[in-house]
Amino acid sequence: MNSYDVAIIGSGPGGYVAAIRCAQLGMKTAIIEKYAVLGGTCLNVGCIPSKALLDSSHHYEDAVKHFEEHGIDIPGDIKVNLKQMIARKQSVVDQTTGGIDYLMKKNKIDVYQGLGSFKDATHITIKGNKEEEIEAKNIIIATGSKPSSLPFINIDKERIITSTEALKLTEIPKHLIVIGGGVIGLELGQVYKRLGAEVTVIEYMDRIIPTMDAGLSKELNKVLKKQKFSINTSHKVKSVERKGKEVIVKADNKKGEEVEFKGDYCLVSVGRRPYTDGLNAEAAGVKLNDRGQVEVNEHLQTNVSNIYAIGDVVKGAMLAHKASEEGALVAEVIAGQKPHIDYNLIPGVVYTWPEVASVGKTEEQLKEAGVDYKAGQFPMRALGRSRASMDLDGFVKILADKNTDEILGVHMIGARAADMIAEAVVAMEFRASAEDISRMSHAHPTFAEATKEAALAATEDRALHI
Incomplete structure (x- = not known):
């Protein structure tokens, strides 16, 4: 059995940064990833691919709407090649995740592919192509998050989709209904709006991006309406039903009246939830709270002293850069240093x-x-x-x-x-x-x-x- 100073479960921006920092500080380090590719949600189905599509669609919109004013004349019709746009997005993802592979090798970090679960507080079972076990003095949980849904919604991944499926559609929606006026819904909504889709946003709160300053919400709302978004705030979605190629969403507006929306795709973007499925945290004695998050103290240490948790799986904003800061912090805490993060x-x-x-x-x-x-x-x-x-x-x-x-x-x-x-x-x-x-x-x-x-x-x- 291989033994390590530190083992990290999860290779997203929290996990891989923690691994690199541990290795830099002289610790023998292992990282475990259940998928075949490193990088977690951010690099594979989150930050990086969404920004690639945002940039591509921005170029298209500029070509259609602004090139002429800039004195750039393009003969013939400007067309979207969605297949190529998605392929370019994937090449950006592949280059970025390949960079993580390089960094693991450079820092002499052992990579295990398979589902990592606790056997006890110092042993991890890894179920991949084969089953193996490793031992670690310290373990960092960096298993991230998954898209949330509403209990009555059946996400079929074809017409009723999450952000993961929205990043690889094979056609431009005619009418994309977005449930949730937060970051992910608005970004992906804008990608397909630029490419020609009609976009309707349905938000439960009284404004879009509700966690940010109200002045920003108001201004972004104004700008998106100018871009021909249909934005419906203070609407409570109560049913989402698919009939063939049509999706019907019913919601109650702030007056309590039922409103119906019909589209060919529905993006469910109501936030994300901590992901601990298969972790078997209870075998190590690690406590989760009622929201499914791993409970930690100010040093990101769980109730089991040699086990830490970082990123989306603990409290706080679900942000890649927050996870990275926490990954570096935990590595330095384990090394006996006294780092800090100002979450404000x-x-x-x-x-x-x-x-x-x-x-x-x-x-x-x-x-x-x-x-x-x-x-x-x-x-x-x-x-x-x-x-x-x-x-x-x-x-x-x-x-x-x-x-x-x-x-x-x-x-x-x-x-x-x-x-x-x-x-x-x-x-x-x-x-x-x-x-x-x-x-x-x-x-x-x-x-x-x-x-x-x-x-x-x-x-x-x-x-x-x-």
Whole structure:
């Protein structure tokens, strides 16, 4: 039987980063993955393939709607080759997962393919092509999450689908009904909207992206409606039925009236659930909470001292970069170091266009906590760079403490917001004030100038370009 200092169950962005960091710190490391390919949800059926399709569909939309205005004439009809688009997406996935294989070899990490389950607190049974057992002083659970559903929905993976199937459709839907107005539903909804589908979003809460700042929800709602999305908030779905090639969704609106939606595909995107199926956690004595999450302390240690858990399978936002930070943290804890994560400073991003990004507290949270704050906001359309690229929608909003001027939250919607949010994270990590950002030179012309202008607006209500 092979023995290790650390064994990790799951090879997503949490698991593989934990493995690399453990190896860097001199520990003999193994990683176990039940699928034939490393990388977990993010690399295979999540972040990477969805962004590949978002980029491809964005190019198509630009060609159809904007090339002529830019002075680019293309003879003949512009057509979508969905088969090639999906093939390119897969090649991006293959390159990325292949990179993980390389990193495992480079760091001398043993890879086991098969379903890893606890025999006890230090032994893992691996059921793959053959059954084997390994021993580890420390074990990290990084088994991730799976798409959630509603109890009355029968996901047939043909017409009633999850995000996994939406990433490999063989035809463009005529009318895609999206249940759930969160990140995944809106991103995939926008992919198929650009390619010609009619898209209807049904959201239970009173606004889309309900966990983000209300100002972002309102602006994204406005932009998507301009893009001809049908958005139905405060709607409670009560049945989803398939009849041949038609899907019928019935919901109650906020007045309690029944509304019916008909489409040829229905994407169920109501969140994700922790995945511990087959883990046999009870054999090791590991406790799960009533939401199916593995219970951990501030060091991500379970109630069994040598077993840790990270990523989507524990509490907190289900984000790839959060899982990666936790993977590195646990490796360093095992090595005797004293790392920390400030969960308030883990940014959230929606990769629609315009992109939406956020870090820190929302206005609603500050109001609820009774914090005396001030806000500075600057519209993207006032920037020269926005006019040059025709990306006029959105804004940057900075929330700062009214007395100390310390930045408490930054919320943005606009072109390249996913990249721009990093400046806000750095500023808040070092407890910068709005004035600090307002006095920093930002290159001109850039989208990032909106951050400086919003900081000026928050500091002295003196944005320069509006």
